[in-house]
Amino acid sequence: MSVFAAEEVFNQSNMKDLQWKRLKGTIERVYANVPFYKEAFKEHHIHPNDIQTWDDIKRLPFTQKNHLRENYPYNMIATPVEEVVRLHGSSGTSGKPTVVAYTKNDIVNWADLIARAIYMAGGRKGDILHNAYGYGLFTGGLGLHHGSERLGCVTVPVSGGNTERQITLIQDFKPRVICGTPSYILNIGETMLKMGLDPTATSLKYAILGAEPWSEEMRTTIEQLFDMKAMDIYGLSEVMGPGVAMECEECQDGLHIADDHFYTEVINPDTLEAVPDGEDGELVFTSLTKEALPIIRYRTGDIASLTRGKCKCGRTTTKMSRVKGRIDDMLIIRGVNVFPSEIERCILQIEEIMPHYQIHLSKKGVMDQATLHVEVNETFFNTLLEKNLEHPNAVKIARKIESALKTQALVSMEVCLEGPSSIPRSEGKAKRIVDNRKTLV
Numbered sequence: 001m002s003v004f005a006a007e008e009v010f011n012q013s014n015m016k017d018l019q020w021k022r023l024k025g026t027i028e029r030v031y032a033n034v035p036f037y038k039e040a041f042k043e044h045h046i047h048p049n050d051i052q053t054w055d056d057i058k059r060l061p062f063t064q065k066n067h068l069r070e071n072y073p074y075n076m077i078a079t080p081v082e083e084v085v086r087l088h089g090s091s092g093t094s095g096k097p098t099v100v101a102y103t104k105n106d107i108v109n110w111a112d113l114i115a116r117a118i119y120m121a122g123g124r125k126g127d128i129l130h131n132a133y134g135y136g137l138f139t140g141g142l143g144l145h146h147g148s149e150r151l152g153c154v155t156v157p158v159s160g161g162n163t164e165r166q167i168t169l170i171q172d173f174k175p176r177v178i179c180g181t182p183s184y185i186l187n188i189g190e191t192m193l194k195m196g197l198d199p200t201a202t203s204l205k206y207a208i209l210g211a212e213p214w215s216e217e218m219r220t221t222i223e224q225l226f227d228m229k230a231m232d233i234y235g236l237s238e239v240m241g242p243g244v245a246m247e248c249e250e251c252q253d254g255l256h257i258a259d260d261h262f263y264t265e266v267i268n269p270d271t272l273e274a275v276p277d278g279e280d281g282e283l284v285f286t287s288l289t290k291e292a293l294p295i296i297r298y299r300t301g302d303i304a305s306l307t308r309g310k311c312k313c314g315r316t317t318t319k320m321s322r323v324k325g326r327i328d329d330m331l332i333i334r335g336v337n338v339f340p341s342e343i344e345r346c347i348l349q350i351e352e353i354m355p356h357y358q359i360h361l362s363k364k365g366v367m368d369q370a371t372l373h374v375e376v377n378e379t380f381f382n383t384l385l386e387k388n389l390e391h392p393n394a395v396k397i398a399r400k401i402e403s404a405l406k407t408q409a410l411v412s413m414e415v416c417l418e419g420p421s422s423i424p425r426s427e428g429k430a431k432r433i434v435d436n437r438k439t440l441v
Contacts, residue, residue, distance in 0.1 A: 015259055020054075022288035023263055027051055027060070030294050033078040036071055037061075037296060057263070058274065062284070063298045065090075068098040068238060077101050079292050089137040090237050097137065100237050101292035107146065109289055113243035113258050114147020120256065121231040122206040122249040123177045125152030130170060130204075132180035132188070133211070134160040134428050139241030140211055144179045147243065153177070160184060161427040163191045174203035182214040182222060182230070183430035186355060189225040190425075200227035206249065208233050210242055212429045213323050213341040217348035219252075221355050232322050238298055239285045245320050250313035257318045261289045264318055265297070266306050269327055280305050280324060301327045303339070329433070331359065333370050338411045340432040343372065346404040352380040352397050356423040359413075360434045368437065371414045374401065378420045389417045 027048045030037040040061040041047065050056060068076055077084065085104050089097030102110070123129065129148045135141030141159055148155040156173055158166055160180070166188055170178070178185060185207055189199040204226050210233040222230045234255050235242035244262055245255035257264050266281040267274055275281040283300040303324040310316045325339025332338075340359060347353050354375040362369050376389070376397065384391045398415040405411050424431070 018260055019263055019288060022260075023057075023286065024048070024051065026286065026288055026290075026294045027296070029078055030296060034076060034294075036067060036076060057265075057286075057297075060286075060297050062272070063295055065098055065238065065301075068100075069096050072096045073099045074101075077292055078294055079103060084292050087137075088139045088142075088237055088241065098238055100139075100241075103291040106289075106291050109261065110143060110240055110243060111146040111150040113240070113261060114143055115151035116147075116258070117233055117243050117246035118144075118147055118151050118153065118177065118208065120246045120248050121177070121208050121233075122229065123148075123151060123153060123208075127153045127177055128156065128173055128175040128203075129153040129177040129179065130156045130158060130166075130173070130175035132158050132160055132166060132178060132184060133242075139235070139237045140179075143235070143241040143243060144208070163188055163427070164195070167192055167195065167197065170202055170204070171197075176203060177206045177208065178204050178228075179208045179233075181211045181426065181429055182209040182218055183212060183426040184428060185209060185230075186218070186222055186225070187425045187427070189222070199225050202226065204228045207231065208246075210234060213325050213329075213339070215341050215345040215348065216322075217345050218355055221348060234320065234323065236300055236302075239287060239295060239300070240290065244285065247322075248311065248313040248315065251311055254307060254311075254319040254321055256311070256315055257320055259317050262286065263288060264306060264320065266304065267299075269299075275305075277306050277308060280321075282327060283320065283323075303327065303330075331361075331370060331433075332368070333411045333413060336409075336411045338409050342409045343405065343411075343413075346408050347372075347374050347401055349404060350397065350401055352376055353401070354420065356425070358423055358432060358434050360436060362436045369414075371416055372401070372405070373416045373418050373423065375418050375420060375423050381420055387419070389419065 031041055031048050044061050046059050074081055083103050084101045086102045088100050131144050133140030133144055145155055145157055158169060192199045205228050207228055207230040209230055219230050229249055231247040232255055233242050233246050235244040245257040247255050263286040265274060265284040267284055269282040280303055283302045283304050285298050287295045305321045307319045325341050330337055330339055347357055348355055354377050357374045360371045360373060381387055384394055394417055398417050401415045405413050
């Protein structure tokens with residue numbers, strides 16, 4: 001069987017041995033070649049020879065995003081720069097990006113991982129794949145591109161934006177697979193409806209969606225809009241890019257981690273101690289095969305849980321839940337912690353509401369205040385007298401949403417209804433938080 005389907009046949013009884021061998025090699029390599037890690041090991045009073053059991057891993061230092069920024073651009077690289085064939089960076093909009101480097105072998109491994117992921121999602125050799133992830137320093141576009149070609153798909157490198165042109169290419173090229181952020185693929189479908197086109201009449205059968213947290217309710221909305229299956233792909237630039245984990249088409253109930261390339265932990269972000277399988281915490285990854293920029297115990301900031309055992313699809317890799325949210329996206333509203341994806345889950349249960357929303361943060365005295373802005377759909381909007389969103393029927397819907405937030409997300413938040421198409425659409429990652437707070441001096 002081809003390498004992209006190695007997941008199907010890998011002898012899991014040997015996985016731990018393979019992980020251990022690759023882990024020891026990674027630890028020795030960073031200690032010998034990356035000054036940051038050598039110093040961090042010394043500060044933790046540990047040497048590579050001290051790592052003798054799996055339990056010893058918790059003695060290793062954590063790596064965080066600020067460490068990459070502080071060592072910008074090349075000081076975290078473990079190979080000579082002339083052996084690097086590509087640089088990528090984080091998609092952050094402020095300050096220095098977090099730079100990640102790849103050797104030729106890293107690119108080959110990454111392409112294999114993405115090919116494996118596409119295969120897991122239902123893609124096959126010869127399929128036409130429409131890639132609407134952004135190209136450039138962001139790892140999504142080129143990551144999916146090379147994996148698609150590695151699998152043998154006909155790859156359409158559309159990138160993000162120019163939505164009507166995307167629709168034309170979908171109609172003309174007839175792809176079977178589409179890749180992009182869930183918010184942008186939703187945007188494509190809604191634009192088709194506005195153009196008088198039926199998204200369910202396209203050739204699309206599978207979607208590989210990621211780069212932002214999204215709820216099961218959003219999945220249902222997208223699947224019904226296009227009449228296709230939507231699977232979640234996970235990754236982040238600092239660890240590799242997309243392809244670290246992937247949902248299978250058979251179950252869609254968690255993402256299979258590429259155990260042969262990554263060692264995964266989940267920790268309590270406050271105590272930094274490991275949490276039991278099945279319990280939410282912060283994902284931590286150690287790379288096992290990366291050459292240019294190997295990474296030790298990288299704190300991702302993503303909240304999820306792990307499970308182990310055989311999946312209904314037959315695979316036996318470690319599975320991670322879909323990401324609940326990011327630590328830095330978590331809102332504290334009147335003392336209650338809540339993620340935007342939890343709010344999304346509540347509002348998408350209301351049939352009069354479109355799957356577009358923003359949370360506006362402001363100050364009321366010294367207290368933070370949040371207002372949820374959500375769109376009503378055109379059908380409901382047209383039933384309102386003079387399309388007045390202060391009509392009693394509209395107020396009733398706003399109260400219904402507030403009640404759902406209170407009972408399901410345990411958060412009290414004012415809801416402001418907006419007319420159709422009033423909330424900005426995404427051509428990449430959706431902007432869910434609008435922070436209007438002023439820094440107190």
